[in-house]
Amino acid sequence: MKYLYFPGCSLKSSGRSYEESLLSVLKKMNVGVEEIDDWNCCGATNYMAMNERNAIGITARNLALAEKQGKEDIMAPCAACYMGLLKTQKYIETEPKVKETVLTNLKKSGLEFENTSKVRHPLDIFINDISLDTIKDNVYAPLKGVKVACYYGCQLTRPYATFDDQRDPQSMENIVKALGGTPVEWPIKTRCCSGSMTSTVSEIGLRMSYLILKEAKDRGADVMITACPLCQFNLECFQGKMSGKYGENVKMPVMYFTQLMGMAFGLDKKELGLHRMLSPELSLS
Amino acid sequence: MTMKSTQNNLPLQEISHESDLDKNFGKHIAKMAHGEKLFGCIQCGNCSASCPMSVYMDHTPRKIIAMIRAGFRDEVLSSKTIWLCASCYNCTVECPKGIKITEIMYALKRDAILTKNYPKGFPIPILSRTFYNEVKRSGRINETSLLMKYYFSYNIFKSLGYAALAIKLFFTGRLILFEKGIKNKAGLKQMLSSSKN
Ligand code: SF4
Ligand code: SF4
Numbered sequence: 001m002k003y004l005y006f007p008g009c010s011l012k013s014s015g016r017s018y019e020e021s022l023l024s025v026l027k028k029m030n031v032g033v034e035e036i037d038d039w040n041c042c043g044a045t046n047y048m049a050m051n052e053r054n055a056i057g058i059t060a061r062n063l064a065l066a067e068k069q070g071k072e073d074i075m076a077p078c079a080a081c082y083m084g085l086l087k088t089q090k091y092i093e094t095e096p097k098v099k100e101t102v103l104t105n106l107k108k109s110g111l112e113f114e115n116t117s118k119v120r121h122p123l124d125i126f127i128n129d130i131s132l133d134t135i136k137d138n139v140y141a142p143l144k145g146v147k148v149a150c151y152y153g154c155q156l157t158r159p160y161a162t163f164d165d166q167r168d169p170q171s172m173e174n175i176v177k178a179l180g181g182t183p184v185e186w187p188i189k190t191r192c193c194s195g196s197m198t199s200t201v202s203e204i205g206l207r208m209s210y211l212i213l214k215e216a217k218d219r220g221a222d223v224m225i226t227a228c229p230l231c232q233f234n235l236e237c238f239q240g241k242m243s244g245k246y247g248e249n250v251k252m253p254v255m256y257f258t259q260l261m262g263m264a265f266g267l268d269k270k271e272l273g274l275h276r277m278l279s280p281e282l283s284l285s
Numbered sequence: 286m287t288m289k290s291t292q293n294n295l296p297l298q299e300i301s302h303e304s305d306l307d308k309n310f311g312k313h314i315a316k317m318a319h320g321e322k323l324f325g326c327i328q329c330g331n332c333s334a335s336c337p338m339s340v341y342m343d344h345t346p347r348k349i350i351a352m353i354r355a356g357f358r359d360e361v362l363s364s365k366t367i368w369l370c371a372s373c374y375n376c377t378v379e380c381p382k383g384i385k386i387t388e389i390m391y392a393l394k395r396d397a398i399l400t401k402n403y404p405k406g407f408p409i410p411i412l413s414r415t416f417y418n419e420v421k422r423s424g425r426i427n428e429t430s431l432l433m434k435y436y437f438s439y440n441i442f443k444s445l446g447y448a449a450l451a452i453k454l455f456f457t458g459r460l461i462l463f464e465k466g467i468k469n470k471a472g473l474k475q476m477l478s479s480s481k482n
């Protein structure tokens with residue numbers, strides 16, 4: 001099993017521990033990964049707000065580079081990159097004018113493009129290719145008694161993804177169960193964390209992320225897991241600020257789902273990037 | 286029809302005559318968003334109900350769709366609503382008429398920028414522009430450089446509130462100071478067409 005890996009910008013900087021833990025966990029399960037050579041930024045939500053053709057164009061370059069490198073599926077761990085890649089494929093399929101511009105530009109830069117790669121999120125890969133049984137087989141320290149709030153955020157399941165339910169996804173819950181933990185029931189797991197608004201309109205951004213942490217705490221979660229570097233950043237790095245601002249302590253461990261998997265697999269803290277986290281540590285005892 | 290804008294710090298405009306409306310605005314936005322379906326809106330309000338940002342917006346998504354159709358061009362384009370849309374796609378998934386509201390919000394952002402109608406001094410369009418230019422320049426986003434440039438064009442003092450966090454990120458190896466960008470910058474430039482939207 002092998003995948004072409006599209007990390008995106010965050011996984012190389014503030015979200016490094018997502019890359020570290022994802023690659024460590026995949027290695028433990030003998031899954032091969034090859035980074036797409038010379039990939040560029042996916043444009044996130046900002047490119048679409050400025051120029052549609054260019055937003056589709058820069059992402060199409062990544063898809064074309066992947067095709068050039070191999071026939072394997074593309075693995076995109078960041079929810080925004082993942083959604084952007086799916087959206088680009090869809091636009092090229094359904095909007096002939098956009099397609100024409102993109103193909104002409106790709107040709108100019110020496111790239112062929114057939115739009116044939118499959119874009120996958122690691123959650124999809126873990127559940128549908130690797131299987132929950134293999135995950136179970138790798139558990140070394142079961143998460144006995146650990147209550148986990150699985151947070152999906154928005155763009156991971158909406159609007160293009162088909163690997164899970166758009167309103168009540170279960171992929172992470174199933175992984176948590178395979179690790180021996182207990183997922184908590186909570187209705188707001190696909191509510192938006194506000195994206196980059198924590199740094200632009202922080203009065204709104206912080207409040208949105210605060211509500212998510214508070215709900216998880218109220219439901220008795222010991223830890224929250226995420227599958228997107230932006231959600232992770234918002235929920236992990238502003239806990240002190242929010243607790244002060246809204247007069248309620250919302251400090252709790254927030255980590256990537258791959259870090260929690262790695263902990264249950266008995267992997268080393270450093271391999272999982274746990275030394276980089278700013279939220280309280282989850283102790284398994 | 287009388288309609289008074291209530292948003293803070295924005296130029297107020299009162300529409301009191303049919304002739305102030307831009308009748309072609311709906312068609313124009315539908316074309317930009319690849320979404321003729323917007324004319325089938327039944328004003329059910331599912332979009333507003335499912336939108337996590339609607340409580341902070343000056344006009345809810347449902348109202349924005351109605352205003353687009355009726356031709357309230359300036360009010361729509363200068364609203365904060367379109368910039369507060371976080372592109373979470375809740376509305377798109379919940380709309381019973383298959384209207385791609387998120388894409389309409391994107392089209393409105395682009396039109397507001399093209400026609401210079403966005404709320405001046407509002408931080409979100411500034412971040413979008415800074416981000417756009419950073420990718421154009423290096424091919425990848427370096428968060429340090431992005432945020433420095435953003436705060437420089439928005440409000441340098443606002444960055445002070447994040448200094449403590451930046452230091453923590455630096456010491457945990459999560460703040461990368463230099464990022465050389467992609468190798469084939471010329472290849473990426475080729476993907477950026479000169480077309481305006
Ligand atoms: S959900 Fe769809 S049909 Fe209902 S008000 Fe919103 S745009 Fe109109
Ligand atoms: S995509 Fe925008 S308008 Fe739609 S629900 Fe999300 S924030 Fe609201």
